[in-house]
Amino acid sequence: MDTFIEEFGAVWGGFLGTVSLTAVSGVLALILGTVLATMRVSPVGPLRTFGTLYVEVVRNTPLTLMFFFWVFVAPSIGLLFPSLGFWPAVTALTLYTSSFVCEALRSGVNSVGIGQAEAARSIGLTFGQSLSQVVLPQAWRTAIPPLISVLIALTKNTSVAAGFAYVELVTVQRTLMTSNPTDGLWIFFGIALMYLIITIPLGVLAGQVERKVAFAR
């Protein structure tokens, strides 16, 4: 207990590390995931093939392997980051998470009944109008709860960066537990609390959004 309070500066540093990693890679993953989802639902064959291949491979790759690639393998094929730590972690997390974002968005689009689009077209809406007025508003409702669970998973996944020279909560947990073995349980629950500070609001938000957008199909 004492260690956790005394070393709160270090814990706070780790917390900021986790938050910044989650925020930056979360935003980038949402953008990349949207691009991938657009590819996967587009009428152009090669784009669909690329999107499908990407999602299949990335989803079956362990995240640790992804980190390993960007930290150890990428430099030897000429992809060098200016510094170790933050940017390789962001790259790995973004590429990994974007495939799950893509699937959440795609399932949202696929959940819209085909009659909706046919009705929109039959009253004379253009492609853009039917997309923005009819299809996407409904797709969002289905896509948002799984998107939030993807973001919660991302928050937990940032912990893998602890193994690859980045200071975040689990890195701090490891240092503190090694230097104060007797205080281990308190440190564990303290760090756990810091994670819950991020994930619980997201979970509550997910529940509220879900209730708000619930509608009969």
Next chain:
Amino acid sequence: MSAEASVLYDAPGPRAKRLDAILNVVFTAVFIAIAAWIIYAWYERGIFDDRWEVLWDPPKNQTAGDVWMSLARGVGNTLKAAAIAAPIALAIGATVAIVRRGARRRLVTGSSAVVTELARGLPVLMLMFLAKLFFGWSPLWSVVFGLVVYNAAVVAEILRAGLAALPKGQREAGLSIGLSMMRTTLLIELPQAVRIMLPALISQMVVLLKDTALGYIVAYDELLRVVKLNRDFFGDRYLIPLFLVGALTYILINVAVSRLAVWLEGRMRRSPGAAKKNDGGDPMPEGGAEAARYTANTGRGTGGVPGP
């Protein structure tokens, strides 16, 4: 453009078909160009030189057998951790789900809910470090501990959703023929819940298998770590071939298990007698909706596809 109807696009007319054909050619050309450029860039950097010999004629007086044996040991360790953790996680998860189903005291249900939420909400790596640094366990058992705690919580949630999805009549029928509460749950409800949730359970096992790679960070000699050790021994030059073997092994194993889940799901759908004709009318009236909601909210249970 495939023949199936899409919610986004109308059936293509002659102009759209022409455009599609042109875009097809253009994008295929772009992708081939990018791939060729990447391979050429690698060639320029000398990726395709004699470093690949590490796979059949390694330096430093080692034989190819040594390299492949060490990689095989890594795969073995990966599978061993998963094989120990999976049954324990399933057993504990099922126990928690049954206890939560049967318990009438607020204290029991409340505390088990808090514990499952906590175990689900923490990074697996944190749990592994707890076992390694605080309990002082060996790397293998630290990995197993982390995997078991997290996955047992998820399995408990999956089975709880499955149990909640069953029609009420199942429980009432069990109780009315004189079975105790426990036996009703064990003999009547659980087998059906497992059956509905089997795809979700298998995809969770794929996640478990994927998460064994975290063992790399807690110094467990699984596949990724063996790749790293080989690289440390032979030198950085030989990393790419070794990494490629490791990555392909991981991806192939995971894809194989995912395919198994998809196949199983398809087989269950076709098989007669499964979750049908229970209360008359629709098969699993509330059940289907609940399972679908669960799938939609968690992204799990979509044919054994691993989650994040």
